[in-house]
Amino acid sequence: MQNVILKKELSMDELVIVSSEMERAKKSKALAYVLLIFLGTLGVHRFYLGHIGMGILNIVVFVFSLLLLGLPYMILWVIELILLSGAVDKINTRKEMELIHNVKMLRNRY
Template structure:
């Protein structure tokens, strides 16, 4: 997404709104990785980021005995980045529609 380009056109008040929306709705990497570390085989980190179907599958298969869980250690960072970028984009678009 082109959030950085869109952010350049915002004033201070609008930037504060976008940042507050991101803080309110965004996902924290630290929380996701703590869930992954302690409850990863049960898919808790997947539920946290909104991937309910994958969370249920991980819960039923115990993360394919740790293999899926280990792979998620590398993919989780990018998933959270995508989610937060989408939230930021939606907040910027909300400002544009006002």
């Protein structure tokens, strides 16, 4: 919602810049889910989203869960499945806000 308000302050040229940069930088929910389903044990979906620490934690939990017949990892996997969509939205919103801010800073320079 805040991004919509910030976008209203931009000119058409600035909106085009933000839109094209956002297309290049945004993360895909579909790809994040594919990575979770097929490579979730290695935390690849977390590395894709830039959550390096969580990716490493996924690997540690998976290795630990091998000792306990996979139960801890299955619980984590279901939680990840539920929360992944919101995580991608949050990252994309944050990136868009950053791009809007950068465009405004450039405008103020000139």
